[in-house]
Amino acid sequence: MGDQIPFIVEKLNQEPFRKSYNLVTFDSLEPVQLLQLLSDVLGEIDPKHAVDIREELPEQTAKRILSFLGILKYKPPGGVSDSSAFRQGFIAGSKAVIHPLLHWLLQRIDELKKRAYLARFLVKVEVPAEFLQEEAVAEAYKQYEDLMEAFKNLHKEREQLKTSALSTAEIRRDISAMEEEKDQLRKRVERLKKKVETVPNHQQMLEIARQLRLEKEREESLAQQKQEQKNQLFHAKQRLQRAQLQLEEMRHARVDAKPESLMKKLEEEIKFKSYLVTEKMPRELERKKNSVYFLEKVAAEPAMSQSDLDVLKRKINEVKAEINQLTEKRTMRSEPLDSELSMYRQQASIIARKKEALAEELQAAKEEMARAEREMLQKSNRAQESEDTDVLKGDELKQYVNKLRSKSKLFKQKRQELAEIRAECGVLQRTEELLKQQNKAIQQQLQAMEDKKGISGYSHIQEELERVSAVKSEMDEMKGRTLENMSEMVKKLNSMVAEKKASLAPIIKELRQLRQKNQELTQECDEKRIQYESCAAGLESDCSALEQEVKGLLEECAQEESNYHYIHCMKKNLEVQLQRAKEEMKASVSSDPQEGQKAVREQYTQMILEQENLGKKLREKQKVVRESHEPNMKQVKMWQDFEKLMECKRECFLKKQNQMAVGEVIQEEGKDRLVL
Secondary structure (H helix, E strand, O other), rough: OOHHHHHHHHHHHHOOOOOOHHHHHHHHOOOHHHHHHHHHHHHHHHHHHHOOOOHHHHHHHHHHHHHHHOOOOOOHHHOOHHHHHHHHHHHOOOOHHHHHHHHHHHOOOHHHHHHHHHHHOOOOOOOOOOHHHHHHHHHHHHHHHHHHHHHHHHHHHHHHHHHHOOOOOHHHHHOOOHHHHHHHHEEEEEHHHHHHHOOOOOHHHHHHHHHHHHHHHHHHHHHHHHHHHHHHHHHHHHHHHHHHHHHHHHHHHHOOOOOHHHHHHHHHHHHHHHHHHHHHHHHHHHHHHHHHHHHHHHHOOOOHHHHHHHHHHHHHHHHHHHHHHHHEEEEEEEOOHHHHHHHHHHHHHHHHHHHHHHHHHHHHHHHHHHHHHHHHHHHHHHHHHOOOOOOOHHHHHHHHHHEEEEEEHHHHHHHHHHHHHHHHHHHHHHHHHHHHHHHHHHHHHHHHHHHHHHHOHHHHHHHHHHHHHHHHHHHHHHHHHHHHHHHHHHHHHHHHHHHHHHHHHHHHHHHHHHHHHHHHHHHHHHHHHHHHHHHHHHHHHHHHHHHHHHHHHHHHHHHHHHHHHHHHHHHHHHHHHHHHHHHHHHHHHOOOOOHHOOOOOHHHHHHHOOOOOOOHHHHHHHHHHHHHHHHHHHHHHHHHHHHHHHHHHHHHHHHHHHHHHHHHHHHHHHHHHHHH
16 A cells, blocks of 8 residues: 555646645545545546536446446455445545555556447447347347447457558658659650650650550450460369369279178268267367357457456466366275276277277378379379470379378378377376376275284285286186187188189179270370370471461562562653653754753753853842942932931921910910000
8 A cells, every 4th residue: 555655646646637646635635535536537547437426426426436447347456355345445435445446547547448448339238138039129239249249350450450550750751752753753754745746746656656555455464364264274174184083083993893892981981971970070069169159258358458367367277276186186085986987988088089080080181182182183284284204104103103002001000000009108197197096095095904903914915816816817718718719710711711702703804804905995095195196296397387488488478579569660760761861862853943942951051041141140230239339328328417407407497486486475475464
């Protein structure tokens, strides 16, 4: 208590309470003030409890706070473990009750906030069974439970995301980096747009680029579809091979099987399936249901702290220790009849465990066999796809498979024997320990009785004599039984061997013929396959060579056709030029002046003369302009001076007119004044 008060005062003076207590003022609080302080602390955990206790009855306050403490899983300390004493002290506002409670609440206030928040949604509303008989109420309650489960899952996901999410600083850095990258891409796109706009026919080129992108995407989708179809074909081939393998196994089983063996196999399989259905599966289902029930029960409760877990672990250890003590006491007090029954029970439990282990091993062996068959199919497919790999076929593959089966069978037998030996060794060691303890106790009691009667050592002699006689009688009986069993077994084995030989003789003869026929057919099939493969390979090589040749010829044809069109165009140009040359020769040789004028030579000669005359005229004009340049410039200057002079005269004239108008106005005003 002395250590709790300073901690409580320190926490209450901090945020969010901000009290101004010291040790003296806190210790001098009245019971009502302590209860109000407790209600304020609970109100910080859950706002529903932030109430003034003076506005409610004491019974309501006690009920409200005690129910909330039950939700928070508060357990009173050892001094007030009695529930009635705790309630009385709580209602009275006792410091021995309130101070530890405040210490417990202030220690784990964040954890209790979370628990109170979860309790609002996870504490089930108790509905009486008679109300649940109605369909609407039952449906609403079922929906309520489903929503509670959904809330649990969402809360778990939220907690996982809180623990595994990135920090806000990293997210902001990523966002800023992406925005910078976006700006760079935008600028790059703008530069490319400006660069493309200068290119002629850029719209057409953009359209072609868009079509190219669409075609590439279509090509990728087609390639993906092709790959999916290849995968589907591969899986279909695998299913076909599995079906063929099963068909082959069924044929072999039909050839080598008899009705008796088939019935025996079916009976064994039925026994195994019935054992799985009636014994093993129900036990596993019940175990799973129990585990699911306990897990649901644990999940329905509010979250537990580390201290609660430590308390539960201590209780579990105490209960285990108590169970071990009770077991040892029972074994010490057990009678000989009970010991015999316990031995039989142990043997029965050992047999049951062996049975379960064998069933599990059989199930695992079946799963392993199915997995091995799948692996064999995959490897056979890979071997067929690869061309340079030697694959076992026919008798070699059968011998190899039989060898592997024998080795795996031997390995499983040895492993099973080792597991049985280990289990029996453990049971025997435990039995030996128990028997030694019982023997030691009985010997002590017997020794005490012999010492009391004065015949110490009698029991050892009597036990030795009984043991020797019992061993002798057991050995005699064992020898007799062994000889009888061996003689009967020899007779049975001889009769069974004779019967099996007689029944198997025609089958073996038929089997030899079938094996010989199978070998011949296998050999013929291999020869045909080799011929087919060689023929297919030759045809494929010839086809590929012809395709290459046709491709080369097509390319050569296209090249020659292009050369032909080029030469034809050159020929047309040369013909036109030759025709023009002929016409020119004809016009130059002809004596007709009109034909001569039509000649290109004459036309160009005429044009040259015209240009020469034009050049002469322009040179003469240039000469005239140069000679008259200086007088013309003087005349221009004189005209500019004359223009300035006339402008000056105009301005003087305008000024004179303005002065005359002003004088007239002044004279009229003087006349008006004289008249007045």
